[in-house]
Amino acid sequence: MSEELWRMTAHEAHEGLRARAFTSVELTESVLQRVADVEPRVHAYITLSADLALEQAREADAKFESGTATPLTGIPVGVKDVIVTKGVRTTAGSRILENFIPPYSSHVYEQLRRSGAVMVGKTNMDEFAMGSSTEHSAYGASHNPWNLELVPGGSSGGSAAAVSAGECLVALGSDTGGSIRQPAALCGNVGLDPTYGRVSRFGIVAFGSSLDQVGPIGRDVEDVATMLDCISGHDPRDSTSNPEPVPDVRHYLGQDIRGMKVGVPKEYFIAGMEPGVRARIDEALKALEGLGCEIDTSLSLPTTEHALAVYYLIAPSEASANLARYDGVKYGYSYREGASMWENMEQTRARGFGDEVKRRIMLGAYALSAGYYDAYYLKAQKVRTLINNEFKAAFDKYDVIVTPTSPTVAFPIGAKLNDPYAMYLNDVYTLPASVAGLPSINVPCGLSEGLPVGLQIIGNFFDEGRIISAAHAFETTFGWANRLPDL
Amino acid sequence: MPCNLKRMSLTPDEVLHIARLARISLTETDVARFTAQLSGILEHFAALSALNTDGIEPTTQPVPLYNVMRADLVASSLTRNEALANAPEQEDGLIRVRAVLE
Numbered sequence: 015m016s017e018e019l020w021r022m023t024a025h026e027a028h029e030g031l032r033a034r035a036f037t038s039v040e041l042t043e044s045v046l047q048r049v050a051d052v053e054p055r056v057h058a059y060i061t062l063s064a065d066l067a068l069e070q071a072r073e074a075d076a077k078f079e080s081g082t083a084t085p086l087t088g089i090p091v092g093v094k095d096v097i098v099t100k101g102v103r104t105t106a107g108s109r110i111l112e113n114f115i116p117p118y119s120s121h122v123y124e125q126l127r128r129s130g131a132v133m134v135g136k137t138n139m140d141e142f143a144m145g146s147s148t149e150h151s152a153y154g155a156s157h158n159p160w161n162l163e164l165v166p167g168g169s170s171g172g173s174a175a176a177v178s179a180g181e182c183l184v185a186l187g188s189d190t191g192g193s194i195r196q197p198a199a200l201c202g203n204v205g206l207d208p209t210y211g212r213v214s215r216f217g218i219v220a221f222g223s224s225l226d227q228v229g230p231i232g233r234d235v236e237d238v239a240t241m242l243d244c245i246s247g248h249d250p251r252d253s254t255s256n257p258e259p260v261p262d263v264r265h266y267l268g269q270d271i272r273g274m275k276v277g278v279p280k281e282y283f284i285a286g287m288e289p290g291v292r293a294r295i296d297e298a299l300k301a302l303e304g305l306g307c308e309i310d311t312s313l314s315l316p317t318t319e320h321a322l323a324v325y326y327l328i329a330p331s332e333a334s335a336n337l338a339r340y341d342g343v344k345y346g347y348s349y350r351e352g353a354s355m356w357e358n359m360e361q362t363r364a365r366g367f368g369d370e371v372k373r374r375i376m377l378g379a380y381a382l383s384a385g386y387y388d389a390y391y392l393k394a395q396k397v398r399t400l401i402n403n404e405f406k407a408a409f410d411k412y413d414v415i416v417t418p419t420s421p422t423v424a425f426p427i428g429a430k431l432n433d434p435y436a437m438y439l440n441d442v443y444t445l446p447a448s449v450a451g452l453p454s455i456n457v458p459c460g461l462s463e464g465l466p467v468g469l470q471i472i473g474n475f476f477d478e479g480r481i482i483s484a485a486h487a488f489e490t491t492f493g494w495a496n497r498l499p500d501l
Numbered sequence: 502m503p504c505n506l507k508r509m510s511l512t513p514d515e516v517l518h519i520a521r522l523a524r525i526s527l528t529e530t531d532v533a534r535f536t537a538q539l540s541g542i543l544e545h546f547a548a549l550s551a552l553n554t555d556g557i558e559p560t561t562q563p564v565p566l567y568n569v570m571r572a573d574l575v576a577s578s579l580t581r582n583e584a585l586a587n588a589p590e591q592e593d594g595l596i597r598v599r600a601v602l603e
Contacts, residue, residue, distance in 0.1 A: 117583040211564045224562040253569040254562060323546040334523060341524075343598055345587030355599040360526035372525055373538060376516070379523045380539070393549050395559030400552070402560060434538055435545060451563025475564060 019044035020180040023496050024089045024237040027183060031078055031088050038074040038088025042067050042132050045090040048180045049134065052501055055162055058176035060095045060153045061103045062135035070132040077130050085240050087130030092176040092185035095136035096143050097228065098217040099123050102133070106219040107141040107169075109152040110340050110347045110366030120217025121252070122186060122228050122245045129244050134182045138172030141368045142337065143193055143221045145169050146440040149431050150370040157427070158201060160465055160499040164424040167197030167440075173231050174201035179501055184232040184241055188218060190225045191325050192419075192444025195456040198231050199419035199468025202458045202497060204238045204485065205231040207444075209476045210451035211256035214249030220336040222329035223254075225448055234495035235457065235486040239263045242478060258476065266479035271487045272306030274480075277313035277412035282443055287421045290462025295418045298459040298469045298488065302416065305487050313412065315404045320397050321446040326438060327381050327394035328449075333371075334378030340366060373434060398449055405450045409474040414484050417443050419456045419468035447472045457485040458494045510540040 019027065019041045030036050046064050053059060067090065074088030093099060096106045100119040105111045119127075126133070140150035148156040148171035156171045158164040159179040166175040170187025174197035177185050187194040189207035198205025206229045213228045220226065230241030242263050249255045278299065283292070303309050342348035342362030349361035367375070381390035408415060420440060430436045447454040452472050459469040469488070473481035489495050511519075516536045520527045527535065581594055590597040 114587055117579050117586055209564065210562065211566070250571055254564075254566060256564065256566070317552075320549060320552065323549050326542065327546065327549075338524075342589060344596060345589075348589035350589070355601055356524070357526075358599060359524050363524055364526040367525070369534075372523075372531075373535065373542075375523045375525065376519045376535065377539060377542065380511075380515075380519045383519070383522060389550065390546070392559055393552075393554065395561065396554035396557045397549055397552055398560040398563075399557050400554070402563060435542055438542075449563070 020048040020183070021498065022183065023233050024086065024183045024240060027089055028085050032083070034078070038071040038132060039068060041088060042071040042090050045134060045180070045182060052179050053181060055157060056159055056175050056179045056181065057154055057156050058092070058137055058172045058179060058181050059135040060105055060107065060138050060151070060172070063102050063133055066102065067132050067134050074130045074132060084129045086126070086244055089131050089184065090134045090182050091126060091131045092135065092137045092173050092182035093123065093126070093133050094170050094173050094185070094187050095139055096188050096219045097123055097186060098219065099133070099136065102136065104136065104219070105153070106143070107139040107151040107153065108366065108368070108371070110362070112347060114346055118217065121214035121249045123217065125245050137170070137176050137185060140169035140171070141371050142219065142333070143169040143188055143190055144333070144370050144374050146192070146196055146437055147430070148172060149427065150368055152368055155427055158424045159501050160202065160424065163426055164465070165200070165427050167200035167420070167424065169193040170231065171197045174198050174203050174205065177201070177203050177231050177233060178499060180498060184230060184237050186228055186241070186245070187231050188226060188228045189448065190222045190329060191448045192441035194229045194231060195419050195444050195454060195468070195470060196441060198456040200424040200466065202466030202499070203231050203233060204235050204455065204457050204489070205229065206238050206242060206455045206478070207448065207453065208242065208246065208478060209453040211254050212260070212453070212476065212478065213245050214252040214255045216249055216251040222332040223336060224332060225329055233498070235482060235489050236267055238455070239267055239482050256476070261479055263479050263482050266483040267486045269483040269487065271484055274307045274414065274484060275412045276302055276307045276309050277408055277415045278309060278311045279313045279315040279318065279415060279417060280311065281315055281318040282417040286439065286442070287418065288423065288462065291418055291421060291423065291467050294460040294462055294467040295469060299416065301491055302484070302488060305491055310412070313408060313415070315408065315446070317397065317400045317404055318446050321401055321449050322438060322442055324394045324397050324401065324449055325445045326377070327390050328398065330374040330378035331381050331391050332378070334375045334382065337371070337375055370434070401446060402450045405452060413480055415472040417470045417472070419443055419470040423462050423465035423467060443470060451475070453478045453481060455481045455485045457489055458497070459492065460494070511536055511543065
C-alpha cells in the first residue's frame with residue numbers, strides 16, 4: 015500500500031493520518047522512495063534533507079498520538095531554496111551561497127514547523143529567483159515531469175516539478191514577477207501569489223523587495239488554501255508585513271460563485287499567445303459562465319503592455335541594491351587570491367554570480383545611475399502608479415480578473431537561454447498583478463499538445479478568499495484536481 | 502534631469518562603467534556579450550518615455566504602511582559563534598578582511 019502514498023493530495027493524506035491508515039513516517043518513506051526513483055530524471059531538488067524529514071515525520075506521528083495535529087502535520091513539503099532554513103544549506107540557486115548554512119530560519123519555515131509539516135528538501139530555482147525556466151540555476155535545470163525535455167517554468171520550477179512528480183505533496187515557492195504562477199501553469203499545478211504584505215518576507219533571500227512574496231504550490235486548490243493559512247499573517251520582523259487580521263481562506267472553499275463579476279482584459283489576448291492556450295482559456299471562460307459568473311470581455315487595461323518594462327527596471331534596480339551584500343566578506347563564496355580588497359570583491363562577484371544575475375545587477379545599476387535615474391527608475395515607478403490605478407478602477411466594477419497565466423505551454427530546455435528578452439516575455443501575463451501587488455492564482459484548465467495550460471485569476475488587495483472560491487469552483491466543475499503525469 | 506531615451510544602445514565603455522559600479526569584474530568577451538544583450542533589453546523600454554506621467558506620484562511599494570514602529574526592547578539575537586559561522590576567514594572572534602586603505 016505504502017508505495018503509492020505519494021500520489022495523495024495533502025488533505026487526503028491528512029484524512030489517512032488522522033484515521034491511522036498509515037503514519038507520517040510511512041508517507042514520508044513513500045515520498046523519499048519516489049524521490050529516489052525519479053529525481054535523477056527530474057532534478058527538482060538542490061538539497062535533500064531525508065534524515066531530517068524522517069525525524070520530523072516521527073515528531074508528527076507523536077502529534078497525532080497526543081491529539082495536537084493540524085492539517086499539515088506529517089505532510090511532506092518541498093521548500094524553495096530561496097527560503098532560509100536553520101541548519102539546512104540554503105543556496106538560492108547560486109554558486110555564491112554554495113556552502114551557506116543559515117544560523118536562523120525564515121518566518122514561513124517556522125510556521126511550517128509549528129504546524130508539524132515535514133521538509134523533504136530545498137527545491138531548485140533560477141539563481142536568486144531571476145528567471146522563468148530554472149535554467150539559470152547554478153545547479154542545473156529541472157525537467158518538466160510532463161515531458162522531460164522541456165522546462166518546468168521558473169523561477170520556482172523545482173517546487174512545481176516536485177509537486178507534479180510526486181517528490182512532495184505540496185511546496186513553497188516565491189513570486190516576484192510570476193515565479194509561482196508560471197511554473198504552476200507549465201507543470202499543471204495550482205499556485206498562489208499572495209497580496210504583497212500578506213506573508214512575511216523575513217528570512218527570504220531578497221531579490222526585489224517591493225515585489226517578493228512567498229506562496230504555495232499544490233495539486234489542488236484546497237491544499238493551496240491550507241498552505242496559505244499556515245504561512246499568512248503579521249510578523250513584526252518584516253516591516254512590510256500587513257498587521258490586518260487574516261481570514262481563514264479554507265472557509266472560501268466550496269462557495270457558490272453565481273453572480274461573481276469577472277473582467278477579462280482584452281490586452282492579454284495578444285500576438286504571441288499559442289492557439290492551443292487561447293482555446294483552453296476560451297473554454298475556461300465558458301465554464302465560469304456555466305457556474306453563473308458574469309463574464310465581461312470589454313475590460314481594457316491599456317497600460318498592461320508597459321508592465322514588462324516597469325518590472326524589468328524596478329526589480330533589477332532593487333536587486334542591484336539587495337545583492338550588494340554578496341561581497342565575499344561576511345558569508346558566501348570568497349575569492350582571496352587578488353592583490354587588493356577591491357579585486358577580491360570584483361572577482362568574488364564575477365565568479366559567484368551567473369550571467370542572468372550579472373545582467374540584472376548591471377541593468378539595475380544603470381537605471382539607478384546618475385543621469386538615468388529620472389528617465390528609467392523614477393519613470394518606471396510612476397508608470398507603476400498608472401498600472402495600479404487601472405487595476406483599482408477595474409476592481410470597482412469586477413470581483414476578479416481572469417487571464418491566461420502564460421502565453422505558451424512549456425518550451426524546450428535551451429530554446430530561450432541565449433535571448434534574455436524572449437525569456438522575459440514568458441512572464442508577460444503575470445507581471446502586471448505583481449507590479450500592482452495583487453493576489454493571483456494559477457489553476458490548470460486543460461492540455462494543449464499534451465501539456466498543461468493555466469488560467470490566472472487576479473483578486474483585489476487581500477481578497478485571496480475570493481480567488482480561492484473562484485478557482486475551487488472552476489477546479490470542481492472542470493475535474494482536473496490532482497492529475498499527475500506518467501513518469 | 503531629462504535625458505535622451507531615443508539612444509537606447511550602450512557602448513562597451515558604459516558597460517565597463519556599470520560593472521565597476523556593481524563591483525563585477527568582466528572579461529573582454531563578457532563586455533561584448535553584455536553590451537549587445539543589455540542594449541537589446543533597453544530598446545524595449547523606450548516606449549515608457551512616451552507615457553504622460555505629469556503629476557503622477559511614484560509607487561515605491563504597492564501596499565504602503567507608514568511609520569512602522571516597534572517597542573525598543575532588549576531581546577536575544579545570534580551568538581557571536583553563530584554570526585561568524587559562515588565567515589570566509591576569522592580571527593579572535595572577528596571577521597578578517599583585507600586592508601581597505603593601502
